[in-house]
Amino acid sequence: MYEAAWIAPAEAGDDAGAVAIESSSVATESFSETDEESFLTSPFARRLVRKADEADAAVVERRRFESDARAGVESDADDESIAAAVPVACGRQRFGVLAVAGTEESGFAETTQNGLELLGETLGFAIIADRRRNTLIESDAVELEFAFTSPLGDLSAAFDCRCDHLGSVADDGNAHAYETRIAHDDFDEIRSFLDEYAAIRGCRLVERRDEACVVEITVAGAPPGLLAEAGFGLVSLYASNGDTRLIAEVPSDEDVTRVLDALSNHWDDVELVAKRQTPTRGVDLAVPADGAAGLTDRQRSVLETAFEAGYYDWPRGHTAEEIAERLDIASATLHQHLRAAEHALVSSFVGDDRE
Known part of the structure; x- marks a missing residue:
């Protein structure tokens, strides 16, 4: 042909x-x-x-x-x-x-x-x-830390608080929603502040937790998930003291310029501020005898339903809202069960010695 x-x-x-x-x-x-x-x-x-x-x-x-x-x-x-x-x-x-x-x-x-x-x-x-x-298979990976400007960076300075990215929620092509924990207990002040930014399409309270607000933010720009599309691993994304920091894990032979260019296409004033050689996470972790130890029956049921529905696939088979509707619970409740279950599972692998 x-x-x-x-x-x-x-x-x-x-x-x-x-x-x-x-x-x-x-x-x-x-x-x-x-x-x-x-x-x-x-x-x-x-x-x-x-x-x-x-x-x-x-x-x-x-x-x-x-x-x-x-x-x-x-x-x-x-x-x-x-x-x-x-x-x-x-x-x-x-x-x-x-x-x-x-x-x-x-x-x-x-x-x-x-x-x-x-x-x-x-x-x-x-x-x-x-x-x-x-x-994932590199025995040694590189952590790259980037700084850039963002509305959440400005928010952290205005209210003297820290903002932590928890995960993406939805993506309709032009707008992207993801959850952020903001260490400030007045949601109305948070929403009023973010409404001043054209890039912020929406701001919804998911839940209040420990004098902080978990907020679903919809933005016109790129979500943190763009790293996965480029083949990089997102370690953390947070804002504090007016600075927004993103830490990504890449293979040791990765071209740093390519990572910087990928981020600069979507965020302003991106700057590489640190580069660290670090063992890849999870390489030498021991597998516990019972990986589900510590889960309640309800957490196990919700986790199994989410897994079977393709929630942990890429791209996701079903959204959190669809799974919550199937279980006849609120979306916020679903996220609460999943986070608790994920914490229990991760703790059983890496250990949790905190008092």
């Missing part, structure tokens, strides 16, 4: 005509070029890749040439080359462009283009999964 296939990685730079080729296979008998490099660097191939990168969607290019103009080929008919390219991406993370070329029209029908787009998404997911796997 295809006589050429290649992958061009995402390139940043001012030279719009420059295209780097990461992997390729070209049978030049079907094209006017006499060798693989000439085809891949031709205006036809370069224009195709550039258009797909700019459109962030499947594109198709065509060109015609006189068959008898090619060395050693005699024909009275004109020949046509057809090529298609799709982004290789996963979520907001883009890795390059997958392109194919040939002469058969059937290889570039609309249904085939849809299949190519799915292949590009699958490749992007595989890249993310491989990077995440490398982070």
Whole structure:
């Protein structure tokens, strides 16, 4: 069906005509070029890749040439080359462009283009999964600590409090919601303060706990989950004394610039403030005889229901609200049971010697 296939990685730079080729296979008998490099660097191939990168969607290019103009080929008919390219991406993370070329029209029908787009998404997911796997199996990983500006940083300074990210709640594509524990007991003051920021789409009280508020914040910008999409592990995200700090765990051979660029695309004034070599979490943890020790029957039931519903899958099979509705409990109650169950399980693995 295809006589050429290649992958061009995402390139940043001012030279719009420059295209780097990461992997390729070209049978030049079907094209006017006499060798693989000439085809891949031709205006036809370069224009195709550039258009797909700019459109962030499947594109198709065509060109015609006189068959008898090619060395050693005699024909009275004109020949046509057809090529298609799709982004290789996963979520907001883009890795390059997958392109194919040939002469058969059937290889570039609309249904085939849809299949190519799915292949590009699958490749992007595989890249993310491989990077995440490398982070998990590395015996030594690197912790990178970044500082940046955020509404929560301003909030921590205004009320002399600490804000801790607890986890993502929902993602509808343009807005992202996640829970934050804010060590300030007046929710009305918190909401009034955050309402002044255009990036904050909503602020809802989940529960009050120990003179603090657990708040669900909906933002227009990127959620902390973008790290997972890039293949990095989020260790912690918090705001204190006017500063917002994010700590990510990455493989020891990771390019720090790539991490910094990923964050800078979504947050302002991102700065790398620390880099630490640290053993990967969980590498040498002993497995307790009873991993469910310490769970109440209700916690176990809620945890099992959430797990079976795909709550811990990526992407999630069901939201917390859907699981809470299934159990006929409030969403806040579900989160309370899950946090208690998760704390009991983690404590049984790592130990909890606190008084």
